[in-house]
Amino acid sequence: MSKELFLCIGKDAIHIGAAGADSAMKIRINQMLGKSMLAFSESLSLGISLGIDKRTGMDILLKTPVTAPVLDIFRSRIENDEYEPNFPLKHLQKDLHLFIETAYELEQSNPLTYTAEEGYGLANRKNIGI
Secondary structure, eight states: OOHHHHHHHSSOOOOOOSTTHHHHHHHHHHHHHHHHHHHHHHHHHHHHHTTOOHHHHHHHHHHSTTSOGGGGGGHHHHHTTOOOOSSOHHHHHHHHHHHHHHHHHTTOOOHHHHHHHHHHHHHHHTTOOO
């Protein structure tokens, strides 16, 4: 397919390799998103427990260079306590599991991703974020 065709359905088109490379890229992106969401929610939750207003905490966290820009998309939903998932946790957990399996096959350690996958797995078993 031509780059022009891909640009009709997305904002950029980058050739990353042979067939299957796109799937590898997808699990890498979801791995980063999953961990970013966990880090943000843990930090925000601790701040609230320490008496920092949720909106104030989000204002500060979302302005720091260490917060993933995608998290700002979820701001209004977090402020309004609307947690209906856009992407079921079981799918995110599956991608994290694939990431871990692939890394293991390549003898790469990924303790943070393993911990995130366990956390999402627990939430999934409790029917949170279905």
